[in-house]
Amino acid sequence: MDRTQQLFSERLNIINVGLERFSNSVKEQEVPAIQVDWRPPAGGNRRLMEILEKLNQ
Amino acid sequence: MKEIIKDANEQSLKRMKSAKPVWTDVRYAYEIFDSLDKYTFLHAGPPIDWSNMSGPMKGAVIAAALYEGIASDEEEVEELASNGKITFSPCHHYNAVGPMTGITTYSMPLYVVENANGSNTAYSTINEGAGDVLRFGAYSSNTVERLKWIEEELAPVLKKLILRMGGLDLSVLISQAVHMGDELHMRNGSSTAVFLKAIMSTLVEVVEDSEKLKKIVHFLTSNNDQFFLNLAMCSSKVTADAGHGVEHSTIVTAMARNGVEIGIRVSGLGNQWFTAPAAEVKGLYFSGFSSKDANPDIGDSAIMETAGLGGFAMAAAPAIVQFLGAGKYSDALNYTNDMYEISYDESPYYTIPSLDFRGTPLGIDIMKVVETGILPVINTAIAGKEAGVGMIGAGVAEAPFMLFEKALLSYAEKQGI
Numbered sequence: 001m002d003r004t005q006q007l008f009s010e011r012l013n014i015i016n017v018g019l020e021r022f023s024n025s026v027k028e029q030e031v032p033a034i035q036v037d038w039r040p041p042a043g044g045n046r047r048l049m050e051i052l053e054k055l056n057q
Numbered sequence: 058m059k060e061i062i063k064d065a066n067e068q069s070l071k072r073m074k075s076a077k078p079v080w081t082d083v084r085y086a087y088e089i090f091d092s093l094d095k096y097t098f099l100h101a102g103p104p105i106d107w108s109n110m111s112g113p114m115k116g117a118v119i120a121a122a123l124y125e126g127i128a129s130d131e132e133e134v135e136e137l138a139s140n141g142k143i144t145f146s147p148c149h150h151y152n153a154v155g156p157m158t159g160i161t162t163y164s165m166p167l168y169v170v171e172n173a174n175g176s177n178t179a180y181s182t183i184n185e186g187a188g189d190v191l192r193f194g195a196y197s198s199n200t201v202e203r204l205k206w207i208e209e210e211l212a213p214v215l216k217k218l219i220l221r222m223g224g225l226d227l228s229v230l231i232s233q234a235v236h237m238g239d240e241l242h243m244r245n246g247s248s249t250a251v252f253l254k255a256i257m258s259t260l261v262e263v264v265e266d267s268e269k270l271k272k273i274v275h276f277l278t279s280n281n282d283q284f285f286l287n288l289a290m291c292s293s294k295v296t297a298d299a300g301h302g303v304e305h306s307t308i309v310t311a312m313a314r315n316g317v318e319i320g321i322r323v324s325g326l327g328n329q330w331f332t333a334p335a336a337e338v339k340g341l342y343f344s345g346f347s348s349k350d351a352n353p354d355i356g357d358s359a360i361m362e363t364a365g366l367g368g369f370a371m372a373a374a375p376a377i378v379q380f381l382g383a384g385k386y387s388d389a390l391n392y393t394n395d396m397y398e399i400s401y402d403e404s405p406y407y408t409i410p411s412l413d414f415r416g417t418p419l420g421i422d423i424m425k426v427v428e429t430g431i432l433p434v435i436n437t438a439i440a441g442k443e444a445g446v447g448m449i450g451a452g453v454a455e456a457p458f459m460l461f462e463k464a465l466l467s468y469a470e471k472q473g474i
Contacts, residue, residue, distance in 0.1 A: 039430045048427055048462060051469040055058050055424060 058472065062424075065305035069324045070402040070420045073300035073308075073364070075174050078292035080225045082169040083216035085208075086161060089180060090151055093163055095125045096137070099148045101159025101357040102315025103330040106145060107138040111316035111352050113194030116444025117158035118143070120196035124204045125162055131196070149311055149322070152298065153180040154290045154357040157192035157440060158316070165204070166212030170227065170291035172299055179294035181287040183207050183215070187280045194444040214273060217263040218256055225255060227292040228406050230285075231366070235407045235417070240374035241289045242358055242367030243381065243436045243451055248285040253277060290357065293364035300324055300420070307468065308401060309421040312363045312433065312456060316355035316440070321460045323423060326467060333459035338439045340452015341382035352442040354454040359435045365404045365419035368434035368453060369396040373409040373417070381436060381452050392434055392453075393418065399425040399433065423468070426461040 014033035016023035023033040042048035086093055098121060100114060110118070115138075122134040122143065137143045148155045155161050167180040185203055189195035219225060231241060234248035241248055264270040277284060301310040306324035313320055320330040335353035342348070361367035371377060372393035375386045383389070393409065396418040403416030421433055432455040439450040 041428050043430050043458070045462070048465060051465060051474055052424060052428055054474050055062060055469070055472070057058055 061305050062307060065303050065325060066308055066401050066420070066422065069300040069303040069306040069308045069310075072175065072303070073296050073420060074402065074405050076177075076296045076299040077173040077175075078170050078179070078227045078295040079173045080168060080219055080227055080288060080291070081171050082219060083166050083183075083212050084169055085163075085212075086165050086167055086180075087163045089167060089169070093151075095127050095163045096143050097163070098122075098143055098145050099151055099153060099155065099159070099161040100145055100315060101148060101155050101157065101355060102313045102335075103318055103320030103332050104145075104147055105315045105317060107143070109317055111355065112442050112444045113352055113355065113440045113446075114158045114160070114316050116194030116196050117160040117191045119444070120191040120194075120200045120204070121160045121162045123196060124191075124201045125164055147313070147315075148181075148357055149313060150328075151180070152178060152294070154294045154313075154360050155182060155192070156184070156286055156290065156358045157356045157438065158194055159357050160191060164208055166208055166216075168288055168291050170288065170295055172295045173224075173226075175295075175299050177295060177298045179291040179298065181291045181294075183212060184281070184284045184287045186276060186284065189445065189447065193440050193447040195447060196445060210269065211273060211276065214260070214264055214269075218259050221263055222256070222259050227288055230255065231289060231292060232406050232408075234285075235366075235370060235373045236410060238374050238376060240361075240367050240370040240377060240436060242286070242361040243438065244374050244377050245285045245289065246282040248289060249282055252285045252288070286358065289366070290360050293360045293366060296364040297360060302327075307423045307465075309363060309423060309433075309464075312359040312421075312435075313357045314354045314359060316352055319354060319359075319456060319460065321423075321456070321464060323464050323468070326464065326471070329467065331460050331463040331467065333457040333463075336454040336457060338437055338450075338452040338454045339382070340439055340450050341380070342439070342450035343448075346441070346449040350441050350443075350446070350449055352440040354435065354437060355440055356437065358437065359456070362433055362435050363421065365400070365407060365417040368392060368436045369400070369419075370407065370409065370417045371434075371436070372412055373407075375411070377436065383453050395431050396434065398429055399431050401425070423461045423464045426458070427465050430458065432456055432458060 237247035311322035320332040375389035400418035401420035408414040
């Protein structure tokens, strides 16, 4: 059985980056899940991202 | 650019970390500031004029005007303020800091706290204690009488005391208090107790009249756990100011609220204020009050967070989460751990036992705030929005992202980016 197929028969441990709803629904099914508090740099503001990039050079 | 900023921030933090705040004197405002007259009122936060002031600050202005004897009633004060006869300036512009409304005027006695390892000095009024106090916007006859008693009775004693002691190193007291579970902004029970222990034997030496001594000791020990706050604020102002004025530095050296707006200053950006609407404080309210009664965030006491205490040191003071409605023990740790993400360095003096004596997060970096989106947290009292109502609760406020966005845009413009 290849690795991908194995995943469907194994107990999973989830690390979720993004919408918290995904990790919540997994937790409701009693599957361990950690929600990563990720957000885009500078809230995704392009001008601020450009400034940070130049200041970090 | 990266190396230039790194060097600048290292320099700023070196100065902040080596600052040694020592309480050396008590002097009246008119003795310290040549340009001050009875019609110049200092206030908390960034610049604001009378017409825009919130209820508590207007109440405090009325109290101070009655105290200074430049008006005999509320209507007369309002006329003087509206006509521009009374002028206003931030405490910060005079190297001073004031809790809540922060109104500081001509005749008020101020703590003098000097940086023993530098050349800067900070000033603050003496804490009025609890009840109908100016700092929450009260202006009753009791408010004015208490201010007069502080001016005429308490201040001369404190002056005599500190001159007799030859100064008091505040960083030692604060360090002890942090180990005892205070964060020095909303929890000062330990710091006040340690302070009273430090001054008590000299106090009884300098006050010969037993009735006078009784009254002073009663004032210092009854319902006055926050007494040390004003000295703690001076200490933090000394630390923060030491790091100001380093070209290219992105470190925040002042954070202050006037009840309408919050402002920050940045080490490498001169004395410019970057402002945003003051935040709503999220917290717990005393019985009978709710968020609809609350004034937005107010006070110069965010200088505590600016210097790595208050909300930044919550992991050292986990009991405070219950008072602030800020969650569980683990939330106290999380708040401090988040603040490490936006701080350039750590305090060498104030260490957190539960984090294996790691220093508190020190030196808010505007670049880190913008990059991560993590906002500085400020522990604070909640003032009623009507003058004179007083403290109605306590909680946590976040410094708005807009402050740091504006500061970074200004910084970039200065660098030609």
